[in-house]
Amino acid sequence: MFQIDVMSRTSVYEQIVEQMEKMVLSGILPADAKIPSVRSLSVSLSINPNTIQKAYTELDRKGLIYSVPGKGSYISKDAEQILIMEKRGEIENLKVSMRELAMAGISEEEMLAAVREIYEEYRKKAVFATGQEDQEEKK
Amino acid sequence: MFQIDVMSRTSVYEQIVEQMEKMVLSGILPADAKIPSVRSLSVSLSINPNTIQKAYTELDRKGLIYSVPGKGSYISKDAEQILIMEKRGEIENLKVSMRELAMAGISEEEMLAAVREIYEEYRKKAVFATGQEDQEEKK
Amino acid sequence: MFQIDVMSRTSVYEQIVEQMEKMVLSGILPADAKIPSVRSLSVSLSINPNTIQKAYTELDRKGLIYSVPGKGSYISKDAEQILIMEKRGEIENLKVSMRELAMAGISEEEMLAAVREIYEEYRKKAVFATGQEDQEEKK
Amino acid sequence: MFQIDVMSRTSVYEQIVEQMEKMVLSGILPADAKIPSVRSLSVSLSINPNTIQKAYTELDRKGLIYSVPGKGSYISKDAEQILIMEKRGEIENLKVSMRELAMAGISEEEMLAAVREIYEEYRKKAVFATGQEDQEEKK
DNA sequence: GTGGTCTAGACCACG
DNA sequence: GTGGTCTAGACCACT
Numbered sequence: 001m002f003q004i005d006v007m008s009r010t011s012v013y014e015q016i017v018e019q020m021e022k023m024v025l026s027g028i029l030p031a032d033a034k035i036p037s038v039r040s041l042s043v044s045l046s047i048n049p050n051t052i053q054k055a056y057t058e059l060d061r062k063g064l065i066y067s068v069p070g071k072g073s074y075i076s077k078d079a080e081q082i083l084i085m086e087k088r089g090e091i092e093n094l095k096v097s098m099r100e101l102a103m104a105g106i107s108e109e110e111m112l113a114a115v116r117e118i119y120e121e122y123r124k125k126a127v128f129a130t131g132q133e134d135q136e137e138k139k
Numbered sequence: 140m141f142q143i144d145v146m147s148r149t150s151v152y153e154q155i156v157e158q159m160e161k162m163v164l165s166g167i168l169p170a171d172a173k174i175p176s177v178r179s180l181s182v183s184l185s186i187n188p189n190t191i192q193k194a195y196t197e198l199d200r201k202g203l204i205y206s207v208p209g210k211g212s213y214i215s216k217d218a219e220q221i222l223i224m225e226k227r228g229e230i231e232n233l234k235v236s237m238r239e240l241a242m243a244g245i246s247e248e249e250m251l252a253a254v255r256e257i258y259e260e261y262r263k264k265a266v267f268a269t270g271q272e273d274q275e276e277k278k
Numbered sequence: 279m280f281q282i283d284v285m286s287r288t289s290v291y292e293q294i295v296e297q298m299e300k301m302v303l304s305g306i307l308p309a310d311a312k313i314p315s316v317r318s319l320s321v322s323l324s325i326n327p328n329t330i331q332k333a334y335t336e337l338d339r340k341g342l343i344y345s346v347p348g349k350g351s352y353i354s355k356d357a358e359q360i361l362i363m364e365k366r367g368e369i370e371n372l373k374v375s376m377r378e379l380a381m382a383g384i385s386e387e388e389m390l391a392a393v394r395e396i397y398e399e400y401r402k403k404a405v406f407a408t409g410q411e412d413q414e415e416k417k
Numbered sequence: 418m419f420q421i422d423v424m425s426r427t428s429v430y431e432q433i434v435e436q437m438e439k440m441v442l443s444g445i446l447p448a449d450a451k452i453p454s455v456r457s458l459s460v461s462l463s464i465n466p467n468t469i470q471k472a473y474t475e476l477d478r479k480g481l482i483y484s485v486p487g488k489g490s491y492i493s494k495d496a497e498q499i500l501i502m503e504k505r506g507e508i509e510n511l512k513v514s515m516r517e518l519a520m521a522g523i524s525e526e527e528m529l530a531a532v533r534e535i536y537e538e539y540r541k542k543a544v545f546a547t548g549q550e551d552q553e554e555k556k
Numbered sequence: 557g558t559g560g561t562c563t564a565g566a567c568c569a570c571g
Numbered sequence: 572g573t574g575g576t577c578t579a580g581a582c583c584a585c586t
Contacts, residue, residue, distance in 0.1 A: 006562095011560080011561060011562085012561080012562075013561080013562090022239070022242070025239075025242045025243055026242060037572080037573060037574080038573075038574065038575090039572080039573075039574090047562090047563090048562060048563045048564070049563095049564095049565095050562075050563075050564090050576095051561080051562060051563080053574075053575075053576090054561085054562095056574080057574095057575085061478070066285050067573090067574060067575090068284055068285065068570095068571090068573080068574080069289070069569075069570055069571085069573065069574040069575065070569075070570035070571040070572080070573045070574065071284070071570085071571065071572095071573060071574085072572090072573060072574080073573090073574075083243060084243045084244055086243075087239060087240055087242075087243030087244075087245070088243065088245065090236075090239075090240065091240065091245065091249075091253060093236070094233070094236055094237065094240065094253065095253055095256075095257060097229075097232070097233055097236065098233070098253070098254065098257045099257055099260075099261065100161070100164075100226060100229075101226055101229065101230065101233065102257055102258060102261045103161070103164045103165060103226075103261070104164055104222060104223045104225075104226030104227065105223050105226075106226070106227065106230065108254065108255070108258040110230075111254045111257075111258075112251060112254055112255075114230060114233065114234055114237070115237065115247065115250045115251055115254060116247070116251075117234075118234060118237045118238055118241055118250075119241060119247040119250070121238075122238070122241045122242070145485055145488070146483050146485065150486070150584075150585060150586090151585080151586080152585075152586095186586085187585095187586050189585090189586065190585075190586060193585085193586095289569080289570060289571090290570080290571080291570080291571090300517070300520070303517075303520045303521055304520060325571085326570095326571050328570090328571060329570080329571055332570085332571090361521060362521045362522050364521075365517060365518055365520075365521030365522075365523065366521065366523065368514075368517075368518065369518065369523065369527075369531060371514070372511070372514055372515065372518065372531065373531055373534075373535060375507075375510075375511055375514065376511065376531070376532060376535045377535055377538075377539070378439070378442075378504060378507075379504055379507065379508065379511065380535055380536060380539045381439070381442045381443060381504075381539070382442055382500060382501045382503075382504030382505065383501055383504075384504070384505065384508065386532065386533070386536040388508075389532045389535075389536075390529060390532055390533075392508060392511065392512055392515070393515065393525065393528045393529055393532060394525070394529075395512075396512060396515045396516055396519055396528075397519060397525040397528075399516075400516070400519045400520070423577095428575080428576060428577085429576080429577075430576080430577090454557075454558060454559080455558075455559065455560090456557080456558075456559090457557095464577090464578090465577060465578045465579070466578095466579095466580095467561095467577075467578075467579090468576080468577060468578080470559075470560075470561090471576085471577095473559080474559095474560085484558090484559055484560090485558085485559080485585095485586085486558065486559040486560065486584075486585055486586085487557080487558050487559070487584075487585035487586040488557095488558065488559085488585085488586060489557090489558065489559080490558090490559075557585105557586085558584100558585080558586075559583105559584095559585085559586105560582105560583080560584090560585105561581100561582085561583080561584105562580105562581080562582080562583100563579100563580085563581080563582105564578100564579085564580090564581105565577105565578085565579090566576100566577080566578080566579105567575105567576085567577080567578105568574105568575080568576080568577100569573100569574095569575090569576105570572100570573075570574085570575105571572085571573075
C-alpha cells in the first residue's frame with residue numbers, strides 16, 4: 001500500500017503523509033474510509049510506531065483524517081476538498097520552477113508539449129476511475 | 140547582492156548556492172567573473188564564514204566556480220552549460236508536480252495558460268539581456 | 279435523548295456523563311427518574327455496552343444515580359444538590375479562563391456584557407421550566 | 418521559568434505550550450526573544466528532549482515561534498497578535514461554561530462580581546507592565 | 557551546540 | 572485492539 005524509501009531526503013513521516021494525500025486525491029481512499037492502524041502500518045512497513053503516529057498526527061492536524069482513540073483513524077469528509085484547495089495554491093510554486101527552466105533555455109514548445117503529455121496520460125487513467133464515480137452516485 | 144532568509148526552511152548555504160546559480164543563468168555573472176571572497180560575503184551578510192565556505196565548496200564541487208589561492212574565486216567557463224544540463228534534467232520533477240496538480244483537478248487549459256504567461260513575461264525581460272548573450276535567438 | 283459525537287476530543291463515556299448531568303440540572307431528569315438501561319442505551323446510540331457501563335459506573339461513583347439490581351438505574355435524591363456543589367467549585371476554573379482573556383485584551387465591558395447576555399437568555403428559557411421546579415424563585 | 422506537573426491530566430508538552438503562550442501574552446517574551454534550546458530546557462526541567470521538541474514543533478506550527486536549525490528558537494513577530502485572536506475566539510467557550518454555571522444556580526450578581534474582581538486584580542498588575550511598554554517605544 | 561528525525565520500548569485511557 | 576504520550580538513546584545536517 002505504501003512505498004517508503006528510508007534513504008530518501010524527504011523524511012519517512014512526510015512520505016507517508018504525501019502518499020496518503022495522493023490516495024485521497026486519486027479516489028482510492030474515499031471519505032470515512034478506515035486507514036490502517038498505527039501499529040499495523042508500523043509492522044507492515046517495518047517502521048517505528050512513533051514515526052507512523054507522527055504522520056497521522058500531521059494528517060489529523062491538516063484535517064485530512066480524524067483519529068478516534070480506541071477505535072481507529074478515518075479519512076475525513078472534506079479531505080479531498082482540502083487537498084484540492086492546497087494544490088490549487090501550489091500553482092504558484094510550479095510557476096517559479098517553470099521560470100527557472102525558462103531561464104535555463106527550455107523552450108516554450110518543449111514546456112507546452114510536456115503539459116499536453118501529462119494530460120493525455122491522465123485522460124487514459126481516468127477511464128478506470130469512471131467505474132468509481134458510479135459508486136459515488138449510489139450514495 | 141544576496142537575499143538570505145534565515146527563517147526559510149532551505150538552509151542558508153543552499154540559498155547562497157541557488158542564488159549564485161540564478162545569477163549565472165541570468166547572465167549577471169558571466170564566465171571568469173570574480174565573486175566575493177568568503178570573508179567579505181560573511182561580513183556583508185552577517186553569516187558565519189563556515190556557512191559561506193560550505194556554499195563555495197558545493198559550487199566548486201559542481202564545477203561552477205574555481206578558486207585561485209591568494210586571489211579569489213571565479214565563475215568557471217562551463218558554469219552556464221552545467222546548469223543548463225542540470226535544469227534540463229529537472230523537467231522530470233516538473234512533470235511529477237504537474238501530474239499532482241492534474242489529479243487535483245487543475246485543467247489542461249489552466250496549465251497551458253500558466254506556461255504561456257511565464258514565457259510571455261520572460262520574453263519581455265529578455266530584451267535587456269540581449270546585449271549580453273544571444274540565448275534567445277537559439278530557440 | 280443523547281447526542282454523541284465520536285469525533286469529539288472528549289471521550290464517549292464522558293459525553294454521556296456530561297449530558298446526563300445537564301439533564302439533571304435542567305430538571306429534565308428529576309430525582310428517582312428511571313434512566314435507560316445499559317443495554318437499551320447501547321443499541322439506541324450504537325455504542326459498545328462497556329462504554330455505557332463505564333459512564334454509569336462514574337455516575338454511580340459520584341452519587342448521581344443508583345442501580346436496583348434486576349430493575350434498572352435511577353436518578354438519586356441528592357443528584358441535583360451534588361451537581362450544584364460541584365459547579366459552584368468550578369467558578370474558580372472560570373476565573374482562570376477570565377484572567378487569560380483579560381490578559382489577551384478582552385475589556386471588562388465586553389466580559390460583563392457576555393455575562394448579562396447569558397442570564398438574559400437564561401431567564402427566557404426558565405419560563406418553560408417554571409412548572410417543573412421553582413429554582414428561579416430561590417435566587 | 419516553567420512549572421511542569423507530570424501528574425497533571427494535561428500532557429507535559431501542552432503545559433509547556435500553554436506556559437509559553439502566557440509568557441508571550443504577559444510581555445515576558447517579546448518578539449524575536451530567544452527561548453531556551455530544546456536540550457537546555459530538557460535538562461533544566463528533567464524532561465526528555467523529544468517532549469520539549471514536540472512542544473516547540475506545536476508552537477512553530479501555530480506561528481508563535483520560529484526555529485532555525487543550528488541556531489535556536491525565537492518568538493515570532495506576530496506571536497502576540499495570533500494569541501490575542503485565538504483568545505478572542507475563546508469567549509464562546511467561556512459563555513458555554515457560564516451557561517452551565519447559570520443552570521447550576523450561580524446568580525448573575527455573583528458572576529458579575531467575579532468579572533469585576535478579575536479586572537480589579539488585573540489593573541493592579543498592569544502598573545508593573547507600564548515600564549515594559551516604555552521599552553517598546555524605544556524600538 | 558542547535559533543531560529535526562528515527563528507533564525501541566513502555567504506559568495510559570478508551571472501546 | 573486503538574490512539575496518544577513519554578523516556579532513553581542515537582544520528583544527521585547546519586551554524
